[in-house]
Amino acid sequence: xxxxxxxxxxxxxxxxxxxxxxxxxxxxxxxxxxxxxxxxxxxxxxxxxxxxxxxxxxxxxxxxxxxxxxxxxxxxxxxxxxxxxxxxxxxxxxxxxxxxxxxxxxxxxxxxxxxxxxxxxxxxxxxxxxxxx
Numbered sequence: 624x625x626x627x628x629x630x631x632x633x634x635x636x637x638x639x640x641x642x643x644x645x646x647x648x649x650x651x652x653x654x655x656x657x658x659x660x661x662x663x664x665x666x667x668x669x670x671x672x673x674x675x676x677x678x679x680x681x682x683x684x685x686x687x688x689x690x691x692x693x694x695x696x697x698x699x700x701x702x703x704x705x706x707x708x709x710x711x712x713x714x715x716x717x718x719x720x721x722x723x724x725x726x727x728x729x730x731x732x733x734x735x736x737x738x739x740x741x742x743x744x745x746x747x748x749x750x751x752x753x754x755x756x
Contacts, residue, residue: 691727
C-alpha cells in the first residue's frame with residue numbers, strides 16, 4: 624500500500640541523506656544539512672507498506688511562492704507511478720492551495736512535471752541566481 628505523509632516524524636532522515644549525498648544536485652550534503660533543509664520545508668515522504676521509498680520538499684511562504692526540491696523515488700521503485708502520486712499529493716496539499724507561483728529545476732524529469740502544469744519559464748531573462756561555492 625502506498626501512502627504519502629507530511630508528518631516529519633515519519634521521515635527516515637538517514638535514508639534521505641544517503642540518497643541525496645550521491646545525487647548530482649545535492650552531492651555531499653551532510654546529515655546535519657539534510658535535517659536543516661527538512662526543518663525549513665514542507666516535506667512529503669512516500670511509503671510502500673510503511674517503508675520510505677521517496678521524498679520531496681517544498682520551500683514556501685504559503686501564499687505567493689513555492690519551490691519544489693529534492694524529489695526522488697529510489698531506483699528499485701521507479702517506473703511504478705510513485706513519483707506522480709508524490710507530486711499530485713504535494714500539489715493538492717491543503718496548506719499549499721493559496722500558492723500562486725510554483726518553480727522547480729530539473730535536468731531530466733520534464734515529462735513528470737508537465738503533467739502537473741509546469742512549463743518552461745515565460746521570461747527566463749528576468750530570472751537571476753547567485754551560487755555560493
